[in-house]
Amino acid sequence: MIKVIVAGFLGSMGQQAIETITQQKSMTIVAVYSPHADQQATAYGLDESVQVYQQLSEIDVPADVWLDFTTPAAVFENTRFAIEHGIQPVIGTTGLSDAEEDELLSLSKAKGVAGLIVPNFSLSAVLLMKFSEEAAHYFSEVEVIEMHHEDKKDAPSGTAFMTAKRIDQVRRAHEQGASKETLPGARGADYHGIRIHAVRLPGYVAHEQVLFGGEGEALTIRQDSFSRSSFMKGVVLAIEKVGQLDQLCVGLEHVM
Numbered sequence: 052m053i054k055v056i057v058a059g060f061l062g063s064m065g066q067q068a069i070e071t072i073t074q075q076k077s078m079t080i081v082a083v084y085s086p087h088a089d090q091q092a093t094a095y096g097l098d099e100s101v102q103v104y105q106q107l108s109e110i111d112v113p114a115d116v117w118l119d120f121t122t123p124a125a126v127f128e129n130t131r132f133a134i135e136h137g138i139q140p141v142i143g144t145t146g147l148s149d150a151e152e153d154e155l156l157s158l159s160k161a162k163g164v165a166g167l168i169v170p171n172f173s174l175s176a177v178l179l180m181k182f183s184e185e186a187a188h189y190f191s192e193v194e195v196i197e198m199h200h201e202d203k204k205d206a207p208s209g210t211a212f213m214t215a216k217r218i219d220q221v222r223r224a225h226e227q228g229a230s231k232e233t234l235p236g237a238r239g240a241d242y243h244g245i246r247i248h249a250v251r252l253p254g255y256v257a258h259e260q261v262l263f264g265g266e267g268e269a270l271t272i273r274q275d276s277f278s279r280s281s282f283m284k285g286v287v288l289a290i291e292k293v294g295q296l297d298q299l300c301v302g303l304e305h306v307m
């Protein structure tokens with residue numbers, strides 16, 4: 052039985068993850084963590100055996116996996132805590148910088164604790180990134196547009212950032228659309244020349260389009276998460292398979 056701690060359990064993803072994990076035979080929730088959790092487990096609909104923590108430093112329950120759906124401000128400290136305590140992190144929270152990811156990778160190697168950082172648990176997003184990387188071998192001119200709900204705390208999305216990184220690793224370096232911006236920011240964020248545009252609107256959940264342009268043609272790759280349930284199969288897979296990894300990896304494809 053895989054023992055799981057859920058950090059950020061009162062949030063939208065945390066709640067969905069609790070419901071999903073509770074239905075699995077292979078895993079059990081041993082503790083939950085949120086700075087604003089001030090009640091007993093049963094008040095949150097959890098089994099009375101589940102430990103509820105309000106402070107990171109107080110968490111001392113033995114566990115195998117740390118599932119994190121918190122905030123960009125908290126994710127680095129949480130992941131470091133998990134690794135230092137020998138708990139394998141499965142990180143859904145976005146907003147880690149490259150430097151922070153590198154530091155966590157070094158720490159995971161030093162401690163011999165593997166884990167998984169997953170910018171997007173949905174199958175459609177994993178495939179969008181794979182197909183975009185493939186297309187970038189042939190199309191070097193590309194822009195990324197991501198669309199999310201208005202409560203999202205980071206921009207661009209972790210998925211859009213990872214998409215751009217994967218495209219950048221294979222595409223021919225290209226100077227692209229060097230326009231004078233009459234309104235600053237009009238051309239979006241710039242990742243090694245790849246423009247990323249972040250849309251925040253009510254009604255949206257999580258969506259991404261990758262637009263490739265060529266001589267007289269275009270290729271658009273798009274994925275849509277219409278519901279947070281789209282992430283749950285990936286969450287279960289990551290918790291079940293993270294134990295088979297030998298280091299901290301980025302991307303669900305490492306366990307697919």
Ligand SMILES: NC(=O)C1=CN([C@@H]2O[C@H](COP(=O)(O)OP(=O)(O)OC[C@H]3O[C@@H](n4cnc5c(N)ncnc54)[C@H](OP(=O)(O)O)[C@@H]3O)[C@@H](O)[C@H]2O)C=CC1
Binds near residue numbers: 060143
């Ligand atoms: N990888 C993926 O596939 C997906 C990733 N995400 C990412 O997951 C993260 C959470 O998303 P979502 O659930 O929508 O966000 P929410 O804002 O709904 O939930 C975040 C929760 O984390 C809590 N929290 C804040 N600080 C801490 C802390 N230090 N330790 C533990 N918990 C904390 C918040 O509490 P309070 O509100 O009381 O401050 C809140 O309950 C985001 O980064 C989002 O981008 C989302 C969807 C899919």
Ligand SMILES: O=C(O)C1=N[C@H](C(=O)O)C[C@H](O)C1
Binds near residue numbers: 171199207210257258
């Ligand atoms: O905040 C969200 O909602 C999501 N965050 C992740 C991201 O930043 O890519 C995954 C998905 O897009 C939903």
